[in-house]
Amino acid sequence: MAATPAPARSVLPIVVPGQLTLRTIRGKNGPFTVGRLTTPIGEFAVKDAELEQYPEGKYDGEFVIRYIFAKSYPVAGGARFEVRANLDGMTLNGIEKLSRDEARSFATQEVDPLEEELGAQPAATPAKPARTSKPAKPAPVQASADPLVDTTPFGVDAPTPTMASATGSTEDGDAALFGILWPLGESVKLDSTIDRRTLRAQIARLGELGYTHHYKAQEWSRQAELEAA
Structure with a gap:
């Protein structure tokens, strides 16, 4: 069977009640946020950019799920597989702090979503250096x-x-x-x-x-x- 190029997704957005648990992790690019959404239809990882604005904690509310898809990504010594939900909106009613056990329930090797996005971009083709009579000084980044x-x-x-x-x-x-x-x-x-x-x-x-x-x-x-x- 030929490999499917795009992940399978749900057909239509659905609105479900649930609890969104957010964890803030410090990485080499600074702090990043990962989430876990628990609903009557299942539990999903959530790594939407929108969540970067929200402090760590547990949020009760209603969530509009745009689509659900399977995602695998490399980690040290292997790969991790998870089912993710992409949100199209949410209405939040309250927030609670995470307990120590809840904070530890997240994977210890979470990948920064920024690194996933950058890793998906094709590498740029290096330009050939121009011939000059003197060595060119490297341009600052x-x-x-x-x-x-x-x-x-x-x-x-x-x-x-x-x-x-x-x-x-x-x-x-x-x-x-x-x-x-x-x-x-x-x-x-x-x-x-x-x-x-x-x-x-x-x-x-x-x-x-x-x-x-x-x-x-x-x-x-x-x-x-x-x-x-």
Whole structure:
């Protein structure tokens, strides 16, 4: 039987009640978030970029599952297989802290979703060096000014928003980082469809600017919102 090029997926989005458990793990690219969704129809791994904004914990609510697919990825000494759910939306009702056992229930060798995405990109063909009378000096590694284009080589840490704006004004750096979201208002809703590295930089910068993420509204705000007991 010929191998199927794309993973099998559910036909239509479905809405199910459940609990989303998020775990924050520190990797070589900084902290990343992995999730586990427990529902009446099964338990699924969730690694959507949207979840990068949410703190570690257990969230009860209703979840719109866009599709379900099988995924395998390499880990040290072998490979791991899991069934993942891709979310098309969610309504969250409450949050609880993870217990020590719940935190330990996640795999100890979780792969950063950013590395999965970068690993899926084809390697660039190296350009032939131009002939010059003097040895050419290597160009410094720089990130693209366009926040939607990631030009940072794999294995090189992306510059923080502060570093990115070091050559110009902070406002210029923030404008380049946030794109059409700039200037920021009192409330900000990030676009999780942009590349994950840029999304993480936006999240870090919002924290530096005094914004707080509210999981019920699913947006960032300058004013802390009191959660209902």
